[in-house]
Amino acid sequence: AQSVAQPEDQVNVAEGNPLTVKCTYSVSGNPYLFWYVQYPNRGLQFLLKYITGDNLVKGSYGFEAEFNKSQTSFHLKKPSALVSDSALYFCAVRAQSGGSYIPTFGRGTSLIVHP
Amino acid sequence: NAGVTQTPKFRVLKTGQSMTLLCAQDMNHEYMYWYRQDPGMGLRLIHYSVGEGTTAKGEVPDGYNVSRLKKQNFLLGLESAAPSQTSVYFCASSYPPGRGDTGELFFGEGSRLTVL
Numbered sequence: 001a002q003s004v005a006q007p008e009d010q011v012n013v014a015e016g017n018p019l020t021v022k023c024t025y026s027v028s029g030n031p032y033l034f035w036y037v038q039y040p041n042r043g044l045q046f047l048l049k050y051i052t053g054d055n056l057v058k059g060s061y062g063f064e065a066e067f068n069k070s071q072t073s074f075h076l077k078k079p080s081a082l083v084s085d086s087a088l089y090f091c092a093v094r095a096q097s098g099g100s101y102i103p104t105f106g107r108g109t110s111l112i113v114h115p
Numbered sequence: 116n117a118g119v120t121q122t123p124k125f126r127v128l129k130t131g132q133s134m135t136l137l138c139a140q141d142m143n144h145e146y147m148y149w150y151r152q153d154p155g156m157g158l159r160l161i162h163y164s165v166g167e168g169t170t171a172k173g174e175v176p177d178g179y180n181v182s183r184l185k186k187q188n189f190l191l192g193l194e195s196a197a198p199s200q201t202s203v204y205f206c207a208s209s210y211p212p213g214r215g216d217t218g219e220l221f222f223g224e225g226s227r228l229t230v231l
Binding site for chain 1: 119146148150155156157158160163173205207211212218219220221222223224225
C-alpha cells in the first residue's frame with residue numbers, strides 16, 4: 001500500500017525567510033510525486049510534480065521540491081516566503097506502474113507566513 | 116475553460132434527507148474522484164471512476180453512492196444523510212496513466228455540506 005506522511009501540521013516562517021514543508025512517502029516501485037496548495041475556501045491547485053530526471057523540481061509561484069530516493073522524501077521549498085504563500089499544502093504520491101494509479105494524499109501542512 | 120465544476124456549493128440537510136452532488140469536467144478526463152475534507156484528516160477518497168460506466172470504492176465509501184453515466188459527469192449521492200457526513204466535498208479529474216500524462220488531479224472548488 002502507498003502512503004504519505006507530512007509530519008508537521010503547521011509550519012511558521014517569517015516573510016523573506018526560506019521555508020520547507022516536509023513530505024515522506026512509501027510506494028511500490030518508482031513514484032510520481034505531487035504538491036498541491038489550497039487557499040481558504042478554495043479547491044486544491046497543482047503546484048509541481050516529480051516524474052523522473054533531475055531531483056530538483058521547479059513549480060509555480062517560486063516553489064521547488066527536492067526528490068530524495070534514499071530518504072523517500074519530497075520536501076517543498078521556497079527561498080523567500082511571502083505572506084501570500086500562507087495556505088494548506090498537500091503532498092501526494094502515486095505509483096508509476098503496477099499497483100494503484102489512484103494518488104494518496106498526506107494530511108496537509110498549514111503554512112503560516114508572518115509579516 | 117471551466118475545468119471542474121461542482122454543484123451545489125453549499126447545502127444544509129436534515130438527518131435522513133437525501134441529496135446528490137454533481138461534478139462536471141470539460142477536459143475529457145477518464146478518471147474522476149470524490150474526496151471529503153475534514154479538519155485534521157486531510158483528503159479522504161470516497162469513490163472514484165476510471166471511465167464512463169465504471170465506479171469503485173475508495174477509503175471511506177459507506178453511506179455514499181456514485182454514478183458515471185456520462186464521461187464528463189460524476190454524481191455523488193447521499194441516500195440518508197447523517198451528521199457525520201458534514202464535510203467539504205471535492206471532486207477531481209485526471210488523465211489515466213500511459214497517455215503521456217502523469218495524472219495530476221484537477222479539483223473543483225468544493226461543496227460544503229452540513230447535516231443537522
